[in-house]
Amino acid sequence: MANSRLYIYLLTISIVLSLCSSAIALEKSSKRNCAICHVMWIDDFRTDKETLIEWQPGNVLMKDTQGVVSSEEMCYSCHDGYVMDSRSVTWKYNGHRTFMKPSKNVTVPADLPLSNKDEIYCGTCHTAHGGGSNTDASISGGLSFLRKDNIDSQMCEMCHTKQAAFKRYHGHPVKTKSYDIPEILFDAGSKRSRSGDRVICQTCHEVHGAKGDKLTVMENKASKLCTICHEKQKSLIETKHDLRVSLPDEKNIREQKPSESGPCGACHLAHNASGKRMWAKPPSPGEPVSQQCLACHGQDSDLKGKQIGKFSHPLTVALSSEKSTSSRLPLFLEDGTRNPSGGVQCFSCHDVHRWDPDNPLNTGGKNVEGEGSNSFLRISNSASSTLCLACHQDKKQLMTSDHNLEVTAPDEKNLQELIARVSGPCGACHIPHNASGKRLWAKPLAAEGDFGTQLCTGCHNKNGAGKAKLTGENSHPVDVPIKETKIGHINEQVAGVLPLYSEDGDRMDDGRIVCVTCHEPHNWDPRKSGPLENYEPQNVEGDTTNSFLRKANFPSPELCKICHVNEARVEGTVHDLSKTAPKAENFLGQTVKTSGSCGACHLVHKAPNKLKLWARPYGPINEKANAMDVLCTSCHSKGNIAEKKIPAVATHPAQKLLTNITIFSKEGTNYMPLFDVDGREKNVGNISCPTCHNAHEWSPSLMEMAAGKGAKGNTEKGFRFLRNMSYNTFCMDCHGPDAIYRYMYFHEPEIRLKK
Structure with a gap:
C-alpha cells in the first residue's frame, strides 16, 4: 500500500515536472519567434541598462494598436530588400501615406483599425498574424x-x-468594360483584375514602390500613364490643345498648371472631376458635351484663343429626316451620352485630340492657322467638303455645279482668306464658326439691305465671283413682303412650297420674296438628286429646267404657277408658244424650250424692258394707243409670229378717260384694269388691250387651264381671251344696251354693224 502511494506520488511529480518543462520550452520558443517583432517581450529589456531601442512598456495583448511592434521601422527591418519577395521595393520610390489621420475624402471602415492616435499605419491594412488575405x-x-x-x-x-x-463623382470608370490592357503596365507594377481585362484601382496605382507621386505605377506629369491605354488621344501632345503649348498658365480645378497636371490633366481628372468625361474645368451651364468646348472657345470665355463667334453652327439639334450622318460623326443626347438618335454637338465634327484627321504625326503648332484639312476635324473637309456632306447629303449636287467655286472661281477667298480648294466648296460660302451672319455666311455683308438677297448679290455683282451672271437692271422684284403683292392672299400656299424670309433671313410663312425663294443654290437640276453625271467643269449655260431653280419650269411652268396661279392658265392655249410657236425666240435668243412658256414673254432676269419684264421687242403702236398695247403688238404685227391675227380695229379712241371702281370691285372677277401712259395700273385712265383681254386666260368662265386653242368644245371666236362676260363691263356706262356687241366684237366692226 505504501509502495503504491509512493508510486503515485512520484508519477504525479514527474508529470508536473514534465508539463513545467514543456511550458518553459514553449514560452522560450514563443518568445524567440515573436520577439523578432515584439522586441519589448525580450527579458534583456527588463534591465536598468540603456538599450538600443527605447523601452516602451505596455500591455503585450493590446490588439490592433500601433506601437514599436507595428512601426514603419519595424516592418522595414525585414522588408528592406534583404528578404527576397514581392515587397523588396516597399520603401523604394513612393508608398501609401502612413502615420497621418485620414482625410475627409476617405472613409476607413471599423474592421480596418487605426492606431491609438487615430492614424493610418501599416497595421491598418496588414496583419502579421495568420496567413493573410488574397490579392490575386x-x-x-x-x-x-x-x-x-x-x-x-x-x-x-x-x-x-x-x-x-x-x-457619381465623375471619376475614371473601373470594373466596367473589357479592355486589352497593355502589358507594359503590368511590367511597370500594375496588378491584373480577376478576369485579366478590366481596369481596377491597381491598374494605375501601386501601394508600395510607386514611381508616380500619386502612387501611379509610373510618372504621369507628361500624361505618359494616360496615353499607354488612350493611345489614339496621344496625338494631342504638342498640338494647340496641349495647353502646355498654347495656355501654359491656365489652371484646372485643382489649381494645377499643364506642366504639373500633364496635357491630359489640363482637361481631365481621374478622380473627383467637375462633370462628365472627368472634366477638369469649372462646370458651366448648358449641354455638358458642348460646354466642355465652350469653356475655352465660347463667347463668354476669358481666354484669348479661338472663340466661335456670334454666328456659329447650331448645337443640340437633331438631324432632319432628309439628312443622315456618317458613322464617323457621333451624335449625343442631352446628358452627353453618345447615341445615334442624339443631336449635333461640338464633338460631332471635332476630334479634340487630333489636329490632322489624315496624319496623326502632324501636330500643327502654336502659331499654325487651321483650315479645312485639319483644325481638329474628324474628317478632312477640303477639296470635296466631305465632312459637311456627311450630314448635308441633299447638298451634294453642288460639287458638280457652277456654284462649286473651286471650279468657277478658284481664286475667290472667304472671310478667313481661304480659297475653295483649302476651305472646301462649302467653305467658300459658309463657315461653321465666326461667320458674318446667319446661314453661317462666309462673305462680307453690307450694312443695309435684305439679308436673304445679299447672300446672292455678294457674288452676283459687277466685281464679284459671279459677275458673268448678273440679274440685270430689270429683274423680278425681291425684298418684297408677299402680303404687299397681288398674290398676298395665297401666301400660306406659296410658303408651303417656296420659302419666304424675314429681313433678317429667318424663314416665315408671310415673309419676303428673295432670291432663294425660287432658287436652291446647292442643286443645279431640281429633277435630280446627288451629284450630276458627265459634269464638265465650266460655266454652264442653264435653262428653265435647271439653273438652280427649286422646280423645273418646262414643259409645264411648275415654278411660276405656284405664285401666279391665274396667269398659269395660259398653258395649253394659243398664247402658250410651246404649242403654237416653239421656234420663236425671246430677246435673249431663247426658244420656249430654254425659256419656258412664261419666259417666252417675260424674263425673270435681264429683261430688256421694265414693263412687265417684257421678253420681246416692243411692238408698233400709233400715237393714240396706250403704252400697254406695245406688249400685244410685239406679236400681233406684221413680220411677227401673230401677224395673221392683226385686228382691223386695234385701239380704243384716246382721251376717253374712264373709272373702273365706281361699280366694280378690284377684288371682284369683273374688274377691268386701266393704265396710264407709263403702263402703271390706275383707277382712272384710257382703255388699252389688257383692259378687255386677259392674255393668260382663254375664257373668264373656265377656272382651269385650257387645252389647245379653246377649251371644252368652245370655239376660238367664242372667248378670245376676253376678261369678262359681255354683259358685265363698264362699256355700259357709255354705250348702254349696245355695249354687249361693242365688247364682244370690238375688233370686227362689220359684225358689230350687223348686230
Whole structure:
C-alpha cells in the first residue's frame, strides 16, 4: 500500500515536472519567434541598462494598436530588400501615406483599425498574424498578410469610396468594360483584375514602390500613364490643345498648371472631376458635351484663343429626316451620352485630340492657322467638303455645279482668306464658326439691305465671283413682303412650297420674296438628286429646267404657277408658244424650250424692258394707243409670229378717260384694269388691250387651264381671251344696251354693224 502511494506520488511529480518543462520550452520558443517583432517581450529589456531601442512598456495583448511592434521601422527591418519577395521595393520610390489621420475624402471602415492616435499605419491594412488575405484570384492561399481580400482592388474601395463610385463623382470608370490592357503596365507594377481585362484601382496605382507621386505605377506629369491605354488621344501632345503649348498658365480645378497636371490633366481628372468625361474645368451651364468646348472657345470665355463667334453652327439639334450622318460623326443626347438618335454637338465634327484627321504625326503648332484639312476635324473637309456632306447629303449636287467655286472661281477667298480648294466648296460660302451672319455666311455683308438677297448679290455683282451672271437692271422684284403683292392672299400656299424670309433671313410663312425663294443654290437640276453625271467643269449655260431653280419650269411652268396661279392658265392655249410657236425666240435668243412658256414673254432676269419684264421687242403702236398695247403688238404685227391675227380695229379712241371702281370691285372677277401712259395700273385712265383681254386666260368662265386653242368644245371666236362676260363691263356706262356687241366684237366692226 505504501509502495503504491509512493508510486503515485512520484508519477504525479514527474508529470508536473514534465508539463513545467514543456511550458518553459514553449514560452522560450514563443518568445524567440515573436520577439523578432515584439522586441519589448525580450527579458534583456527588463534591465536598468540603456538599450538600443527605447523601452516602451505596455500591455503585450493590446490588439490592433500601433506601437514599436507595428512601426514603419519595424516592418522595414525585414522588408528592406534583404528578404527576397514581392515587397523588396516597399520603401523604394513612393508608398501609401502612413502615420497621418485620414482625410475627409476617405472613409476607413471599423474592421480596418487605426492606431491609438487615430492614424493610418501599416497595421491598418496588414496583419502579421495568420496567413493573410488574397490579392490575386489566380493564386490560392494567403498573400501580403492583408486583413481583407484585395481581389479587383476591393480593399482599396473600402476606404476610397468616392473613387469607387466613379459615376457619381465623375471619376475614371473601373470594373466596367473589357479592355486589352497593355502589358507594359503590368511590367511597370500594375496588378491584373480577376478576369485579366478590366481596369481596377491597381491598374494605375501601386501601394508600395510607386514611381508616380500619386502612387501611379509610373510618372504621369507628361500624361505618359494616360496615353499607354488612350493611345489614339496621344496625338494631342504638342498640338494647340496641349495647353502646355498654347495656355501654359491656365489652371484646372485643382489649381494645377499643364506642366504639373500633364496635357491630359489640363482637361481631365481621374478622380473627383467637375462633370462628365472627368472634366477638369469649372462646370458651366448648358449641354455638358458642348460646354466642355465652350469653356475655352465660347463667347463668354476669358481666354484669348479661338472663340466661335456670334454666328456659329447650331448645337443640340437633331438631324432632319432628309439628312443622315456618317458613322464617323457621333451624335449625343442631352446628358452627353453618345447615341445615334442624339443631336449635333461640338464633338460631332471635332476630334479634340487630333489636329490632322489624315496624319496623326502632324501636330500643327502654336502659331499654325487651321483650315479645312485639319483644325481638329474628324474628317478632312477640303477639296470635296466631305465632312459637311456627311450630314448635308441633299447638298451634294453642288460639287458638280457652277456654284462649286473651286471650279468657277478658284481664286475667290472667304472671310478667313481661304480659297475653295483649302476651305472646301462649302467653305467658300459658309463657315461653321465666326461667320458674318446667319446661314453661317462666309462673305462680307453690307450694312443695309435684305439679308436673304445679299447672300446672292455678294457674288452676283459687277466685281464679284459671279459677275458673268448678273440679274440685270430689270429683274423680278425681291425684298418684297408677299402680303404687299397681288398674290398676298395665297401666301400660306406659296410658303408651303417656296420659302419666304424675314429681313433678317429667318424663314416665315408671310415673309419676303428673295432670291432663294425660287432658287436652291446647292442643286443645279431640281429633277435630280446627288451629284450630276458627265459634269464638265465650266460655266454652264442653264435653262428653265435647271439653273438652280427649286422646280423645273418646262414643259409645264411648275415654278411660276405656284405664285401666279391665274396667269398659269395660259398653258395649253394659243398664247402658250410651246404649242403654237416653239421656234420663236425671246430677246435673249431663247426658244420656249430654254425659256419656258412664261419666259417666252417675260424674263425673270435681264429683261430688256421694265414693263412687265417684257421678253420681246416692243411692238408698233400709233400715237393714240396706250403704252400697254406695245406688249400685244410685239406679236400681233406684221413680220411677227401673230401677224395673221392683226385686228382691223386695234385701239380704243384716246382721251376717253374712264373709272373702273365706281361699280366694280378690284377684288371682284369683273374688274377691268386701266393704265396710264407709263403702263402703271390706275383707277382712272384710257382703255388699252389688257383692259378687255386677259392674255393668260382663254375664257373668264373656265377656272382651269385650257387645252389647245379653246377649251371644252368652245370655239376660238367664242372667248378670245376676253376678261369678262359681255354683259358685265363698264362699256355700259357709255354705250348702254349696245355695249354687249361693242365688247364682244370690238375688233370686227362689220359684225358689230350687223348686230
